Amino acid sequence: MQVHADRVSVTGPHGTLLPPTSLTVAAGQLAVLHGEPGAGLTAFGLALAGRFKPATGTVTGPSKLREVSAVVDAPGVSEPDGALSLSVVVGEELALARRPSAKEDVRRWLAANDVGPFADTRFENLAPVVRTRLLTALAASRKGVELLVLDTPDRHTSDVESWSSLAVEHAERGLAVVVLSATTPVSALPFTPAVAGELTQPEPRQCAPLPEPEPEEDPEGEEQ
Numbered sequence: 279m280q281v282h283a284d285r286v287s288v289t290g291p292h293g294t295l296l297p298p299t300s301l302t303v304a305a306g307q308l309a310v311l312h313g314e315p316g317a318g319l320t321a322f323g324l325a326l327a328g329r330f331k332p333a334t335g336t337v338t339g340p341s342k343l344r345e346v347s348a349v350v351d352a353p354g355v356s357e358p359d360g361a362l363s364l365s366v367v368v369g370e371e372l373a374l375a376r377r378p379s380a381k382e383d384v385r386r387w388l389a390a391n392d393v394g395p396f397a398d399t400r401f402e403n404l405a406p407v408v409r410t411r412l413l414t415a416l417a418a419s420r421k422g423v424e425l426l427v428l429d430t431p432d433r434h435t436s437d438v439e440s441w442s443s444l445a446v447e448h449a450e451r452g453l454a455v456v457v458l459s460a461t462t463p464v465s466a467l468p469f470t471p472a473v474a475g476e477l478t479q480p481e482p483r484q485c486a487p488l489p490e491p492e493p494e495e496d497p498e499g500e501e502q
Contacts, residue, residue: 279304279305279339279340279346279424279425279454280302280303280304280305280339280454281302281303281304281326281337281338281339281340281343281347281425281454282300282301282302282337282338282339283299283300283301283302283322283325283326283335283336283337284300284335284336284337284338285298285299285300285334285335285336285477286298286299286300286301286322286325286326286332286334286335286336286337287299287332287333287334287335288317288318288321288322288325288330288332288333289333290317290318294318295316295317295318295321296313296318296319296321296322296474296475297474297475298334298335298475298477299311299313299322299335299472299474299475299476299477300335300476300477300478300479301326301456301472301479302479302482303425303454303455303456303482304454304482305424305452305453305454305486306449306450306452306453306454306484306485306486306487306488307449307454307455307482307483307484307485307486308445308446308449308455308456308457308482308483308485309455309456309457309471309472309479309482309483310442310445310456310457310459310467310468310469310471310472311456311457311458311459311471311472311473311474312459312460312462312464312467312471312472312473312474313458313459313460313473313474313475314460314474315430315433315460315461316460318474319429319430319458319460319474320352320353320354320355320429320430320458322458322474323349323352323427323429323456323458324349324352324355324427325337326347326425326427326456327343327344327347327348327349327425327427328343328344328347329344329347329349339425340424343425345422346422346423346424346425347423347424347425347426347427348417348418348420348423348425348426348427349417349427349429350410350413350414350417350426350427350428350429350431351409351410351413351428351429351430351431352427352429353429353430353433355429356429357429358370358401358413359401360400360401360402361400361401361402362400362401363397363398363399363400363401364388364393364396364397364398364399364400364401364404364412365381365384365385365388365397365398367401368384368387368388368412368416369381369383369384371413371416371417372384372387372416374420375416375419375420375421376420376421377419384397385397391411391412391415393408393412396408406431406434406435406437406440407435407437407440407441409434410428410431410434410440410441410444411444414426414428414444414445414448418448418451418453423453424453424454425453425454425455425456426445426448426453426454426455426456427455427456427457427458428441428445428455428456428457428458429458430458430459430460430461431457432459432460432461432462433460433461436461436462438462438466438467438468439468441457442457442467442468445457446483446485449483449485449486450485450486451486452486455485459471469483
């Protein structure tokens, strides 16, 4: 599984929100894209997940890219209503994932993820590390998901390790993971990021082992 954004740009009513940007990520890899805060960066993430048509450029990937992608916590798009309780948010996310989402199902999920005591807590009052961990876990649990796009988790916290280690964890499981970063200084990121507005980018970090190459066969069909 590989997704490639080629010269993708985003425009708004008053001009360019994101200049042409290229990025490639594959199964088991983690890419961090650093850019200016705002709608342009979010729109790039949505385009990468097959949910937004860019002004220019193309996104290539699986034939049903939208169905195998999940955008986590995108402002104004998939960001939960902060006034809702944790249990309500989890119930909605479980239903979105087409998993059992009755009250008892939600209670079990919260307990399994060590947040049972926070069931009635307003979502906006959760610690940033808990917020990002839970939303990412819920998105990754959707059937068939192969690509996760985490939208600016650094807008909630300056603790880079809290979201970068989480991203690595999901990439190690074989998912393609992209983190959009806006407020963290480039020097504080865990590795050299891709940069919005650039066409030539550093290679994503390979987190999952590469598959073993298939054995070669000689002309008579026998393995070497």
